[in-house]
Amino acid sequence: MSTKPTPSAAPVPRDFSARSKEFFVKHMVTIMFLVLSVLGFILSGMSPFLFLMDIVARVSRNAFLVLSLVIPVMAGMGLNFSIVLGAMAGQASLIFVTHWGVQGLPGILLCMALVTPLAMFLGFLTGNLFNKTKGQEMIAGLILGFFAQGIYELIFLQLVGGLIPMANTTLVMSSGIGIRTTVDLTNGLKYGLDWPGQFWGNDLLLRPTLPWTVLGIAAAVVVAFLLYRFVLKGKIPSISHLVGGAACLGIASWWSIIQIQTSSQINWIRVPLLTWFVIAALCGFILFFSRTKLGQDMRSVGQDRHVAAVAGIQVNRVRIIAIMMSMVMAAWGHIIFLQNMGAFSTYGSHEQIGLYSVAALLIGGATVAKATIGQALLGVFLFHTLFVVSPAAGRQVFGDAQIGEYFRVFVAYGVIGVTLAMHAWKLLIQNRAKQQL
Amino acid sequence: MAPNTVLRMEHIGKSYYGTQVLKDINIAVKPGEIHGIVGENGAGKSTLMNILFGMSVIHSTGGYEGSLYIDGTSASITSPQDAMALGIGMVHQEFMLLPNYTLTENIKLNREVLKPNPISRVFGDNLKSLDFATMNRDARSALDRLHINIEEYAQVAGLPVGYMQFTEIARELDKKNLKVLVFDEPTAVLAESEADHLLNAMKEIAASGIAILFITHRLGEIVEICDHITVLRDGTHVVTKPKTETDVFELAELMVGSQMEAADQSSRDTSQRAKLLEMRNLVVHMPGERVRGVDLDVYDGEILGLGGLAGQGKIGIANGLMGLFPTTGDALFNGTPIALNNPKASMAQGFAYVSEDRRGVGLLLDSSIELNIAFSAVQNQEQFIRRWGPFTQLDSGSIRNHALQYIKDLDIRCTGPTQLVRRLSGGNQQKVCIARALTMNPKVLLVSEPTRGIDVGAKRIVLDALRRLNQELGMTIIMTSSELGELRSICDRIAIVTDGRIAGILKPNDSDVNFGLLMSGQQASKGA
Numbered sequence: 019m020s021t022k023p024t025p026s027a028a029p030v031p032r033d034f035s036a037r038s039k040e041f042f043v044k045h046m047v048t049i050m051f052l053v054l055s056v057l058g059f060i061l062s063g064m065s066p067f068l069f070l071m072d073i074v075a076r077v078s079r080n081a082f083l084v085l086s087l088v089i090p091v092m093a094g095m096g097l098n099f100s101i102v103l104g105a106m107a108g109q110a111s112l113i114f115v116t117h118w119g120v121q122g123l124p125g126i127l128l129c130m131a132l133v134t135p136l137a138m139f140l141g142f143l144t145g146n147l148f149n150k151t152k153g154q155e156m157i158a159g160l161i162l163g164f165f166a167q168g169i170y171e172l173i174f175l176q177l178v179g180g181l182i183p184m185a186n187t188t189l190v191m192s193s194g195i196g197i198r199t200t201v202d203l204t205n206g207l208k209y210g211l212d213w214p215g216q217f218w219g220n221d222l223l224l225r226p227t228l229p230w231t232v233l234g235i236a237a238a239v240v241v242a243f244l245l246y247r248f249v250l251k252g253k254i255p256s257i258s259h260l261v262g263g264a265a266c267l268g269i270a271s272w273w274s275i276i277q278i279q280t281s282s283q284i285n286w287i288r289v290p291l292l293t294w295f296v297i298a299a300l301c302g303f304i305l306f307f308s309r310t311k312l313g314q315d316m317r318s319v320g321q322d323r324h325v326a327a328v329a330g331i332q333v334n335r336v337r338i339i340a341i342m343m344s345m346v347m348a349a350w351g352h353i354i355f356l357q358n359m360g361a362f363s364t365y366g367s368h369e370q371i372g373l374y375s376v377a378a379l380l381i382g383g384a385t386v387a388k389a390t391i392g393q394a395l396l397g398v399f400l401f402h403t404l405f406v407v408s409p410a411a412g413r414q415v416f417g418d419a420q421i422g423e424y425f426r427v428f429v430a431y432g433v434i435g436v437t438l439a440m441h442a443w444k445l446l447i448q449n450r451a452k453q454q455l
Numbered sequence: 456m457a458p459n460t461v462l463r464m465e466h467i468g469k470s471y472y473g474t475q476v477l478k479d480i481n482i483a484v485k486p487g488e489i490h491g492i493v494g495e496n497g498a499g500k501s502t503l504m505n506i507l508f509g510m511s512v513i514h515s516t517g518g519y520e521g522s523l524y525i526d527g528t529s530a531s532i533t534s535p536q537d538a539m540a541l542g543i544g545m546v547h548q549e550f551m552l553l554p555n556y557t558l559t560e561n562i563k564l565n566r567e568v569l570k571p572n573p574i575s576r577v578f579g580d581n582l583k584s585l586d587f588a589t590m591n592r593d594a595r596s597a598l599d600r601l602h603i604n605i606e607e608y609a610q611v612a613g614l615p616v617g618y619m620q621f622t623e624i625a626r627e628l629d630k631k632n633l634k635v636l637v638f639d640e641p642t643a644v645l646a647e648s649e650a651d652h653l654l655n656a657m658k659e660i661a662a663s664g665i666a667i668l669f670i671t672h673r674l675g676e677i678v679e680i681c682d683h684i685t686v687l688r689d690g691t692h693v694v695t696k697p698k699t700e701t702d703v704f705e706l707a708e709l710m711v712g713s714q715m716e717a718a719d720q721s722s723r724d725t726s727q728r729a730k731l732l733e734m735r736n737l738v739v740h741m742p743g744e745r746v747r748g749v750d751l752d753v754y755d756g757e758i759l760g761l762g763g764l765a766g767q768g769k770i771g772i773a774n775g776l777m778g779l780f781p782t783t784g785d786a787l788f789n790g791t792p793i794a795l796n797n798p799k800a801s802m803a804q805g806f807a808y809v810s811e812d813r814r815g816v817g818l819l820l821d822s823s824i825e826l827n828i829a830f831s832a833v834q835n836q837e838q839f840i841r842r843w844g845p846f847t848q849l850d851s852g853s854i855r856n857h858a859l860q861y862i863k864d865l866d867i868r869c870t871g872p873t874q875l876v877r878r879l880s881g882g883n884q885q886k887v888c889i890a891r892a893l894t895m896n897p898k899v900l901l902v903s904e905p906t907r908g909i910d911v912g913a914k915r916i917v918l919d920a921l922r923r924l925n926q927e928l929g930m931t932i933i934m935t936s937s938e939l940g941e942l943r944s945i946c947d948r949i950a951i952v953t954d955g956r957i958a959g960i961l962k963p964n965d966s967d968v969n970f971g972l973l974m975s976g977q978q979a980s981k982g983a
Contacts, residue, residue, distance in 0.1 A: 306572075306574070306584075307582070309584055309585055310575070310581070310582045310583060310584055310585065311567060311569055311580065311581055311582070311583050311585065312581040312582060314560070314567055314585055315565070317556075318553060318556075318564060318565070321553040321554065321555055321556070322553055325551045325552065325553055325564075326553075326564075326565070328535075328551050329551070329564045329565040329566075330536065330565050331565050
């Protein structure tokens, strides 16, 4: 047989300007925020040291929470605004563990262990709700957050101290009923994960300085990569790999050693290494998970529920599992967030979590239909950069920090609306293209 | 019956809610045989395949009659999973592919090859890793059987449709127990060279011992590759013949059958009259009924029929003229161009439309009969309106009188002009649609599927009403219908639409063979 279908699949080569235009359109949101961040940084006149210190703290505390949004996007359920429920569960566990007086790293681990079954249960209920509101998961999740707020308030404002006995004068209001509006974690769970050594009386354990961390991570990554290629895959590292690895290591050590030698302020920045490990582990898990049977099922369901169902995939079950996983991750993420903050507003801390995390993810270039780990991390970085520099830039330019703050709020929430609109528009174009076939 | 049949269907029948749609079908297929099934729309092909595939639409409506044998043993198929387990595969007409996956991932969808890892040993099989190396190898070998030399790791999105079709076939071939493979109109979406390639691939698949059921309306292809051919018509099994004993002409005639039900009106020769409407290269992007370039003239005062099989584009023409779907090309009305893609302009030109989608776009189901009749005229021609400076008010008195008039003229059976249209029967709903179109005093009436879903008596009344309008008022009518018999009973000329183009224009009294040939994309024999 000699006849073959005429192959017209090869992409038409396009000139540079067309390609760069496509690149800009595709990454419009991220590029806009990158420009704003750089501009804001220059205008604010901040010292790089202060900026770095703030950013390291903020990114470490928030990254896990934003990463919890990745899996539902994979399963085609859009941006999971219902992580607010996970955050509430996390706060509940923090309140009880604080009451029991378990401190430091063991306390944080106890919180996470306690919250897991609760978050799975909430995720199960939410997943069932989303299965009944297919296509409207986002608005359903948003409203669910408001609804759950009522139940949360009922429990912690009315039942605690009454139906749920809690004799604790620092936590419970003076009337004996209801948790106080602020829960202070100082001398308890604060920094339980970030500074685990604190619990054992060694404040510096697992808290290396930034230059040493950079050096260590660079070395670890290069060694791990070479070992992986050599030991697991049995391939002898090529020259280019060796040179590339050496270059990375060289640049990292050059920068680090200069910083350490000159004992610049950068050396004052300490890295919450255990938190970074936890975030890295989550990233690794998401990567691993997307290449498992269940992960593949989620991606199938995410692309087309009908086709997946015809192929025999249990669509509803897969969607529920996705929300359950996201809910547990969100609960853990919120615990990580609050142990770094050191105190939280009992009835308010969780409220903004959904919007903030979604905005951060979108700023990183994710869409309703596609989100990656890289986008989540980049998004957290840019979102918080804007957080840090806007008030300072506003003060420098307009003489009023509030103006920068207004601008940041406007842009950060505007991006949610714009991204949703752009997604709808893209779908329209795609459908039109499909009809042209 | 030969003992070595892989699939045998005996006395298969099926009725939906008391209506017999399939009766006494007998088909036997040997391993390695290609068995063609032809028939018009509604002949029962898809019902037969739904039975074979255990679709829920069959079993939720009371199952079927007759028996199925796979490899000589009686089989009960109550779900698609049963069918797959028994080795029956199906290449769907619409693609069941995920565009962002590679060919491999699509071929192995939900049948992924897995390998254990430390985490799966704790948490169960769901967390086993995908074994992409083995999956790619399997996909490659399935694609190689089809002589597709595209990389198995290419993404499906952006591939030409031909490749998508082959990916679907490769998925079926990759199922190791495959015995019978059903192709449902596989060449409908393919270019000619791709279709040739597919037919060759089908021959090779059959040569490897897999039986093939090939459903198509392209008679040329059937005759080219099938060993046996079964013709279905109106749910009955007309004949099964070996290829050597038949030809395209006979099949065309068998497929259409004798449907000259009431061609009592001798058709008029209208070609000497003035051209009222000229279409040139009209392209309508109506999903499922794409029009790919129609050149057609309509003469003043005639009834023109548009026929052809479903999905070929006949319905798209009227929708395009009315501006309901994106349209390009030229249309001249009395020599002046019509503004396309603008329903309001079309109506202002003097077109009125009775849609094939009666309950969807044709009617305001939860409004009264009288409002439905007046609605288009109120919106477009300011009939039945009283003006008070900038404000307008419906003139309910004249709307009532007008509705009563039409209820009498068209014999709309109802409790009164205020009855909700939803409560009417299909035939009476159709009459309301026609009354509304007539209220616009159109010069051209476009009617699509006027008798779909209405009973026989009502059919007659609707058709008679159309003919009377034509004769008494001289109204030009363009009628689109899937029922050839109905077109032949009232039209002056019938244009058969195939593959989005006019395949040919026939007289109502032309032979069945010619109609059948045009509908299946063949040239009509001489004398057309």
